[in-house]
Amino acid sequence: MIDFLRGQVAHFETDHIVIDVQGVGYRVFTPNPYLFTKMEGDITVYTHHHVREDAMLLFGFSSREQLKLFRRLIDVNGVGPKVALGVLAGSKPEALVMAIQQENVVFLTKLPGIGKKTAQRIILDLKDKLDNIGLDLTAAGASLFVDMPTVAVDTEVEAWSEAREALKALGYTDAELDRVWHGLQERVHADESADSLIKKALQALFKG
Template identity: 55%
Template sequence: MIDYVRGRVVHLESDSIVIDVRDIGYQVITPNPYAFAKNEDAVTVYTHYHVREDAALLFGFQTREEQALFRKLLEVSGIGPRVAVGILGGGRPEAVVAAIHREDLSFLTRLPGIGKKTAQRMILDLKDKLAMSAASIETMWEAEAVGQTAGPDRYPVWSEAREALAALGYSAAELDRAWEGMGGACEPGESVDALMKRALQQLFKG
């Protein structure tokens, strides 16, 4: 089992990164490649090594929480590694866990690759396996219910997206205008990748 790799990110694709570890480039499939914007500093990527008949694939995550949730998702019938990565790309881990605890089919079926039957299996198989306090669930529910309409500093997801966009060369002024053009709010459960795409649409408008 390859638990993590540490090295420099030397290439980004739409669904993966290439990380240089002692002059060997590892392709790592990840929910949000843009979170690993290229720089000279070494980064740690928590991984899951998946072997099948025709390929050996390495999936990677920024946090242990993402890695753990990914592995739990693989226990659900009908969810393979690609779908699990899509789930983590479509919603923050804490939002996905909260939705499972709330039995929120509406939220779960908005995630990539998840239909009603799979969402029901997620709830049945994982609700008792995913630890989350009642207070955390209530806080997450309240944050989504109000639509998260406060300033940008309230949203860690926008901070990550902003940092990644800045690494791509966009100025602070451009990113401020993009945030304003997006209505100054994140959508409930919005991922860094989805938020970056919305911001780029604003930036391309000039």
């Protein structure tokens, strides 16, 4: 079992980073790959080693608290590792825990990959199991827990709303995202998904 990795980021994509640990590159899937690329020198990534019949995958996080929350999420029936990553990418850990404890289905269903039934299952399974995660909700304050805004029924707007929250979780500002959205609107299709918009937005952000 790999508990953590320490090394330098050798490569990154929209869903993972490659960490060079003494000449060995480890591919690590993470909700915030760009967070690690902003760090200088060696980084520490706390990992979950996921084994299935056709693959062995590493999922990595910037803190043990986030790792614990990820492990709670994948214990819920119907929530796999990739869905759990999307959930953590779309919300701050403190806000997610508070949403679950306050049974806020509306907040949860705005997160990537989470429908109403899955949100209700997450609440049922985890509501009383998150106190020992280690997050300081008292210090965080209620300001962290703000419902995602209600958006128009238009599919494009709804998808961008989801994508925007995920991008904000990566550290991008409202001004940067407004500028990117202005440039993307002409290239957005009616059936565009939030994941697709995230990729397009990141490409535009990297180009400046």
